[in-house]
Amino acid sequence: MGEMEELRKEADNLKDQITEARKVVQDTTLQEAVAGTTLVGRVQLKTRKTLRGHLAKIYAMHWGTDTNCSKLCVSASQDGKLIVWDTLTTNKVNAIPLKSSWVMTCAYAPSGNMVACGGLDNMCSIYNLKGKDGNVKVMRELAAHTGYLSCCRFLNDSEIITSSGDCTCILWDIETGTEKTIFAGHLGDCMSLAVSPDFKMFISGACDFTAKLWDIREATCRQTFSGHESDINAIGFFPNGNAVITGSDDATCKLYDLRADQELITYQDSGIMCGVTSLAASLSGRLLLAGYDDFNVNIWDMLKAERVGVLAGHDNRVSCIGVSSDGMACCTGSWDSFLKIWN
């Protein structure tokens, strides 16, 4: 098959050229550039609230963003419940029973009107929180994935993006309940996704050890970032939307820049052996909070790549983490069935 060989050679040649192009712009490294910056002082956050109510492992949580619900968050647990919490009073605003208890993800719509969840049922279920009679009901069941639903994020009340164990991500139209766009390209289960601050792009992390940047309207993959040595479990945008942060089973987090098209820095420590399960950036982007399998959250100075704090309070794996939209508080969820609010 001479043609296949030639094509592969062409692909390899292009890959080499791209590596060269990336090297050319490396007039410095992030580490050198920040040499003059002082390390952020030791960050000591305390647990301000503990949210009790789930009876089994918590797999996911997500903060509300709208000003009316900026202190609200939703959590999903293997006890088959979605709970919407008022994190200030610790009251449960809604406790939604699910058809399938094998839930792996949940999301809060930016408007505050809906929540979504999904898991081993391969579906994304949308719940209307503002129903006329006050009851929370299933509004839509988005079914098309052939693998488990690992993550979902609303763009607005009529569009949602999901990632799945079937290696694809899908943009759905909630009103019609149909798939608008299928984003295929990953060679392993998609574990996590995050939407850019301007809502025009999203990134996905997968078990093929790469992260991909997708253009939502053009329906194409813009860039691929590699470097991790194992599954990418968590992914997020740097607050200005120009860089991507990933967390992996290889016990490291990495920062990739979109415009330089390459990795800027790795967050690792010889004393950390467990995989990263979740991550969130603080409002300014200076701090990176990452949850690990060893029950702790490590806080990193994102520029200097040094640890500046630890949140130790959970008795089992930290499975999810999120920073509220005003940057005031960090929420962690764990397999120990509790959520904690820190600042």
Added chain:
Amino acid sequence: MEEGSRDQGQQCVGTTDPEEDSPNTIIYRKIEDVIMRLQDEKAGGVAIRTVKSFLSKIPSVVSGADIVQWLMKNLSIEDSAEAIHLGSLIAALGYLFPISDHVLTLKDDGTLYRFQAPYFWPSNCWEPENTDYAIYLCKRTMQNKARLELADYEAENLARLQRAFARKWEFIFMQAEAQVKIDRKKDKAERKILDSQERAFWDVHRPVPGCVNTTEMDIRKCQREKNPQKVKKSVYGVTDDTQTQSSVHQSLPSQPSRKPTREDVQKEISFLNMQLDRHCMKMSKVADSLMSYTEQFMVYDPLASTVEPSNPWISDDMTFWDLEASRDPSQHRVKKWGFSLEEALKDPAGRDAFLKFLESEFSSENLRFWLAVQDLKRRPLENVAARAQEIWQEFLAEGAPSSINLDSHSYELTSHNLKDPGRYSYEDAQEHIFKLMKSDSYARFLRSNIYQDLLLARKKLLSKMENKASPVILCTRMISTTADQSIIFS
């Protein structure tokens, strides 16, 4: 042996077969590296010795303090609490254990620990059945030794298992007897060690109530186990055809990987070409942009700096949020509008101020168009088409009352989109208008009185001064008002 990054293809300590890799393989290998080094006395490992206790000897033990010290020194861990945390993790996974406790944690004192036998390492993919556990508990009751007495929770477990396996208890009893016979043949000291290692194995797989079960796996990773149909091996070599299979973990086959076709490679080539065409920004520029962004926003980051007036989570005082939501913005908040147009438009008060400024310049149509399009994207589907037409009529049609300036290409594209109007019909136009505002009006806005007054809190200062009016101050006030007002003063 190097710890940390590993090549996926290499094998470390001998026992695991890459084909049977469990999702936790990476961490097991890292810890096994550490354990091997820990036990290697010649290469700087801890001293494993026999300790004399009352009338007997305790073979092959090491103190918790020694382990903590070794971890701190050899893994460059500065904080002992961190070393204890890591050591406890290693214990909880089953690689070392306290000889006199079922709870697997590491203590930084004279508590004695022993290393687990490689046979029992978690990397061997153990998923021991309840039949094995029953055999184990049963044989413990057969041996008349104080140290083998069952703990309360173990006695309860045994009772439950006896009920569950009532019909095949004879079989289990016989297996237990056989195990006791085998054990008796071993050397006394060796048995002490093996008994403790066996107990530690069960402490991992049947933990004390209240302790974390570290063998639990993330169900998303379970799905990908390469050999989901594998027969579980028995600790005691028991082949039992009534062995249960956990239904959840074995239902789905793993994704078959297919060979890339010619089309796949061609797609890859066009993707790579696109990547190559893209302009890469210099690292120095990227670094600068990241540093300046974090620097600008650090004072607004409650997790990195203290916020005024107080952190509501700590003080239970809502003033901070009230200030943020008010239409009368603080100087601190107004300063943010100067960082970028995006920041200004994020804040409702910022939108108001910018709109007011543009109205004073008779050029508010751009912002009003931008806001109208943002609103369009949030409308329910049934209203979208009508609203899109309204926007066209207001801003883009010939003779439109609030005519905006689009280049011909964008105009054509938008006009085309409106044949089948949708939420995103104006995306291109909106981007153009945004860029226009950013490069033109925004800069002037920041220099304008409307913005500067808010930034320097001039109006507030003025009203404060008015309350303390005196002739001298009155003059000062008149001089400091806006430049185009002449000073009436004689």
